[in-house]
Amino acid sequence: MILQTAQPMRARDLLRRPFTNSFLKHVGAGIVVSFFTGLLVGAFRWIIDHTLEVLWFIYPQMTRHPWLLIPYVLLMFLIAGLIARTIRGEELDLLGSGIPQIEAILLGKHQMKWWAVLWRKFVGGLLAICPGLFLGREGPCIQMGACIGEGFSEKVFHLSNDDRHLLLQCGAAAGLAAAFSAPLAGTVFLLEEVTHDFKNRVWVPTLSACIAADFATFLYFGTRPCLYLPIKMNLPFNAYPWLLVAGVVIGAGAYGFQYCILNLKWWYSKLTIIPDRFHSIVPLLLVIPVGLWNAKLLGGSHKVIQFLSIMPNSRGWWHYLILLVAFLVIRFVGTMISYGATVPGGIFMPIFVLGGIWGAIFGLLMVHAGILPAACYLNMIVLGMTAYIAATEGTPITSILLATEMIGSIEQILPMAIVTFVAYYTSMALGSQPFIYDALREEMTFEK
Known part of the structure; x- marks a missing residue:
């Protein structure tokens, strides 16, 4: 008995007709x-x-x-x-x-x-x-x-x-x-x-x-990246164990951000002396003393990150560290007061700035301790931005891509991935919401 074998399929049997894909x-x-x-x-x-x-x-x-x-x-x-x-x-x-x-x-x-x-x-x-x-x-x-x-x-x-x-x-x-x-x-x-x-x-x-x-x-x-930072040197191998420490601290900071931002409605509900629709006057007045001290701290603001990118000389590093901590506190509190008021506005860039300050703090400490060369200070700012926004918003892939496109460098993918994963895992382990916007949506009452 002779078995009949099926004819082999041709490309035209498998491929779609041109321009027929529905999407x-x-x-x-x-x-x-x-x-x-x-x-x-x-x-x-x-x-x-x-x-x-x-x-x-x-x-x-x-x-x-x-x-x-x-x-x-x-x-x-x-x-x-x-x-x-x-x-x-x-x-x-x-x-x-x-x-x-x-x-x-x-x-x-x-x-x-x-x-x-x-x-x-x-x-x-x-x-x-x-x-x-x-x-x-x-x-x-x-x-x-x-x-x-x-x-x-x-x-x-x-x-x-x-x-x-x-x-x-x-x-x-x-x-x-x-x-x-x-x-x-x-x-x-x-x-x-x-x-x-x-x-x-x-x-x-x-x-x-x-x-x-x-x-x-x-x-x-134009075509220039919107937050270009001239990364010129890769992190040395001996710095990688310290990235784990940075990731844990940044992840804990991200949990703190989520905790505070999900409490804003409750906190502002106690401000009964001012009608809800006029709550914007609170941050509008509070930014004035900040602007009188340093106007470049105001806004979203990518200018803060550009300011951070200037590495101080070794003799003034302690004073600069205190200044960075002050920046971190002011930007954190200011972001909460601004976002909680009755105003339109996002939190993506403010989170990015806070992460940059975290990265600058770690970078300054690691340079002063001899773990990093001064040329790698910028690297830590980038890693801090990426890890903090990933751990806060629950978007690690987006965060790595965003930092890469905004800064204009693909040199930092591996250390970015390491710090981002550790920070993201730490934040989740502490109890963060996987997706911050899902949590914010749950606070709202929608009617179709």
Whole structure:
């Protein structure tokens, strides 16, 4: 008996026909959404950066001429009133970063009035961040991108609910990519933190969207990484055991950050003397003495990290260490007071700054102890930023990619991974929430 064998399959039997993959039709729509997101976020970034430069001029003037404090304090009261008026009626969507609200939409627990949120988040975010509150630009950028995705899906493309969610995701990821000029981090942040979904249908349109948004920001800022640090030397092998110590301490610090930020609503609820919608006056007034001391501490602020990058001479290291601890305390307390108030704004960049200060403290101690050469001081700042944000937000992959893209160096991947893992594990072992925005979402009451 002769057995019949099946004919071998050919390539055309296995490959798809060209341009028939279902998710590819969303790539073009995602690029359109994200290019407009990049343009809007670029303008948002540009206004914030230039306003903070104005503060660096104004505060020294007030130091020399104290009478100028009177009109400036009155201006803060006016800004608090404008913030209250801007967010009125849309507080649930406008307060905070906006990322928990986006997650609630994707889970089918919430709906968003995209146009009302878009312009109010833009105006409210500028009103909160430009006076120097310790808030990040990335939260408003992510939510504005999501609003643009919602708007295009409703008014232009007329998509189904699932496809509308996909465009919203593209816009949100593009917002982060444009905020930091980091398309890979924007893509992975959406997958790792927001959707927890690594399917091709999601990540391919998202990546194309992030690239388009980043390209749009080139029109404002060029191609230079937004937080370029000239890393010139790799860490020596004898420093690696100390990275474990740094990771444990940073992880414990990240747990402390989560503990405090998840208590903010409860703490602010005790401030009954001021109506909720005017709570912004508290941080607006408290940043004034900080600005009078050092205006470059104000804002998000990547300028703090650039200041940290200047290694002091060995004779003044002890005084610089005290200054770094003071920076850490001021930035931590200021971030809590700012984010807990009724204002729009994110925590990504403030966390990044706190991590940079942690890294600078370890770097200074390790250089002084002879563990590191002075040229590796910058390396520790980068490692501190990466580990702290990973352990706080629960996004280790995003954190490594974000630091790499923002700083413009891939030399530190292994030590980044080591410190990040140890910090992340330490924070989780102490009881941190795996995803901070999930925890913040649980604090909110959503009505569909």
